[in-house]
Amino acid sequence: MKVVAFNGRARKDGNTAILVSAVFRELKKEGIKMELVQLAVKKIHSCIACGKCFEKKDGRCAAKGDIANNCIEKMADADGLILASPTYFADVSTEMKALIDRSGYAAKVNDDMFRRKVGAAVVAVRRGGVIHAFDTMNHFFIISRMVVPGSSYWNVGIGREAGEVKEDDEGIATMKTLGAKMAWVMKKPNK
Secondary structure (H helix, E strand, O other), X not given: OEEEEEEXXXXXXXXXXXXXXXXXXXXXXXXXXXXXXXXXOOOOOOOOOOOHHXXXXXXXXXOXXXXXXXXXXXXXXXXXXXXXXXXXXOEXXXXXXXXXXXXXXXXXXXXXXOOOOEEXXXXXXXXXXXXXXXXXXXXXXXXXXXXXXXXXXXXXEEOOOOOHHHHOHHHHHHHHHHHHHHHHHHOOOXX
C-alpha cells in the first residue's frame, strides 16, 4: 500500500511539510509506503479548459510542459492521497488548485479513476480562512468518489513562521490520528 502526498506550499519546506511528516510517521508504523511531492520544486500550470481530456480519455491532461501528468500518474497508482496546502487568502495555494483542477478533470472523464482511494486534506494556517481551504480539498475527494477518513478535529496546524506549527500540540495530535485512521481505512477489505 502507498500514500502519495502533495505539498502545495509555494516554497519547498515549512509548516505544511511538517504536518504531512506527522501523518507519515503514523503511516510508516503501519507499514505503508509514502511519497511526498513538492509542487514548488517544478511548476504546475492551471487548467486551460481545452476539453481535450474529454476527447482523449487517456488518464492524462492534454496540456504539457509541467508536472501535472506525473502527479496524475502518481495519484492513479496510489492507494491513498494527501493534499496539503497552506492557507492563502482563505483558500489553497494556486499550485494546489491547479493540481485539483487538472487531475480532477482527468480522473472524472476516465471513469472516476480515483474512486475508492482514501483522501485526506491537510492545512497549515496562520489564523483565518482554514475551513474554506480544507473544504476545497475535501470537495475534490468527494466529487472524485474517494473515501475521506475523519480525525480528532479538522486536519489543521497553526503556525506562521517555518517550524511554528510544531508548537501546535493539538494540530500535531490531529495529524497523528489522521495517519492512523488513513492506515486503518486503507487496510479494510473491499474498500
